[in-house]
Each structure stands twice: as structure tokens, then as C-alpha cells.
Amino acid sequence: MKENTTGQEHYEGEIDLADLIMPIIKRKLMIFFAVLVAVLIAFLYCSITTPLYRSEAIIESSEPNDSSLSSLLQGDFSGKALSKTQLVLESRALNVAIIEKYGLLPNLFKEKWDAINKRWDTKEPPTLDDGYLKIKKMLEVTKNKNQNLLVVAFKAPDPVQTMEMLTIYFDELGEFLRQQELIELSAQIKTLGEQMGTASDPLLRIKLSEIIAKYIDRQAFIMSQKHYGFRVLAPPYVPEKPFSPNMKKILAATVFGTFFIMVLIAYIVEFMAEFKNKNEQKFIELQQFLSVRNDIKTIITFITNLFKKK
Numbered sequence: 001m002k003e004n005t006t007g008q009e010h011y012e013g014e015i016d017l018a019d020l021i022m023p024i025i026k027r028k029l030m031i032f033f034a035v036l037v038a039v040l041i042a043f044l045y046c047s048i049t050t051p052l053y054r055s056e057a058i059i060e061s062s063e064p065n066d067s068s069l070s071s072l073l074q075g076d077f078s079g080k081a082l083s084k085t086q087l088v089l090e091s092r093a094l095n096v097a098i099i100e101k102y103g104l105l106p107n108l109f110k111e112k113w114d115a116i117n118k119r120w121d122t123k124e125p126p127t128l129d130d131g132y133l134k135i136k137k138m139l140e141v142t143k144n145k146n147q148n149l150l151v152v153a154f155k156a157p158d159p160v161q162t163m164e165m166l167t168i169y170f171d172e173l174g175e176f177l178r179q180q181e182l183i184e185l186s187a188q189i190k191t192l193g194e195q196m197g198t199a200s201d202p203l204l205r206i207k208l209s210e211i212i213a214k215y216i217d218r219q220a221f222i223m224s225q226k227h228y229g230f231r232v233l234a235p236p237y238v239p240e241k242p243f244s245p246n247m248k249k250i251l252a253a254t255v256f257g258t259f260f261i262m263v264l265i266a267y268i269v270e271f272m273a274e275f276k277n278k279n280e281q282k283f284i285e286l287q288q289f290l291s292v293r294n295d296i297k298t299i300i301t302f303i304t305n306l307f308k309k310k
Helices: 002-026 028-048 069-074 079-090 092-102 128-138 159-198 202-224 247-278 280-290 293-309
Strands: 053-061 139-144 149-156 230-234
Touching: 002 028, 002 247, 028 247, 053 079, 053 159, 079 092, 079 139, 079 149, 079 159, 092 128, 092 159, 128 139, 128 149, 149 159, 159 202, 159 230
Parallel strands: none
Antiparallel strands: 053 149, 053 230, 139 149
């Protein structure tokens, strides 16, 4: 008895496995042609899509988090200064300043720019906000919290442009941070100078003059740096191969994705066919329940009659 039961269970298991394979075998041509069409579409997409190149660079902050002795001894760099650098890189102020200074709108919107006549082909030329939104998608700023570094990347159809744009960003970022710091130091020096002019205590005047001298030294230090506030550890480069579209990944995802979907459809079709054969009346009821043709026809008729009355 036990042997027969075991054999029966094994036989039923074989039937279940055959039931799983049969829908795929029955509709192998449908699955094959669907995958083939999907691959051709994916290949066509990769062929007509403009390739994008990607260059990247690595920077670190050259400013400590604070001026405390413990911070300097521990080498506690980046932190807030690195977050500030990232925010400025992604800010509208810096990006719009770069777009204006280097006249990047025609380059960002080549499809709307008449290069021969040097004018826009559209009644509504793109604005600086449009340029900011577009260039922001081309710029990538990623913070490496473990190593306190920023990975800055730029994507563009021209490989040389990717490197040039990163160089521009670093030059303008350093100048932006420099000017902000110089403006703040100038205001502090002015305020301290006014206080020293009204101070009657000679010791206070000496102390204020020492602070002013430190601020002036700080100004000289800021002006001497090529990139104020950060250092470029790995400079940008000209990429040799396109970053996207990645044809291998797209084709692989297309093949596996389409195959999975078509197998699922094959199972659904097989299930519906089997359900129709065994429960024809229920299948008709289910078909009527899922159909919305009658409902749509009723709604259209009601609206038509309503307008006729009016």
C-alpha cells in the first residue's frame, strides 16, 4: 500500500511538472516572436538614442568643521563644510551664474537654437530657470560619508564637454565660496575698525587691532588659493566610452523581462481556456462581468439622448 501511495504521489508530481511546461511549449512561437520584437525595439532604441558620456572627479573640503584645537588635531575635515560645498554646487545661484557667464542656453537647447542666424527658432525662448532644471539633471553630486569626499560627475553628448564643464564648475565654485568669505571678512574688519575707533581702552584697541590683522591675513590666504574651500583629489577626464545607453544591459533586461511576461500570459491564456472547457456557463458569466462594452454603450446613448433633448 505504501509503495503504491508513494508511486501515485510521484506520478502526480510528474503530471504537475508537465502542466507547468506544456503552456510554454504550446505557445513557444508566440513567446519567441514577442521576445524577438522586443529585442528589435530595444536595439532600435539604443541605435537612435544620443549617447551620453560621463566624466567625474573627486574633491574634499580644505576647511575644518570649526577652528577649535581639538578639531584641527583630530583632522576632522569636511563635515559641515563638505555639505555646504555640495549645496552650493547644486544651488540655483551657482548654476544660473555659470549658464549666464558661459552662454550655455544655446548649447543646452540645441534643438531650439538656430546656429547659423544666432537666434532662437521658437517664440518662447528657454529661460534661465529652464536651463537650470536641465543642467541640474546633467550634474551629479554624491557625498561619500565614510571618507568625507564628494564625487562630482557631469553627463553630456560630447565627451570633451563633460571634462570642460567639471573644470568650469570647480573654478566657479571656488570663486563663489571665495567671494562669500571675503564679503563676510570685509564686513567683520569694517565693524572691528569702527569699534577700535571709538574704544578708549588701549588694551582693547590692541586686542581689536590683532583680530583685524588676523582677518587681513585670512583674506590674503583666501586669495592665494586656486580653489577656495576644497581640493580636487582626482581631476576630471575625457571619457573614452559612452555611459548610456548601455546596450548589453538593456538587451539583457529586455530578453528576460519579455520572456517572463510572455510566460505569464501563456499561463493565463491556458488557464482561461481550461476554465472555459470545464465551466462554459461560468466563463460566459465571467466574460460578461469583465466586459465594459455594454456599460460604455449605455453611457454614450444616455449622453447622446441628453444633448438631443437640449
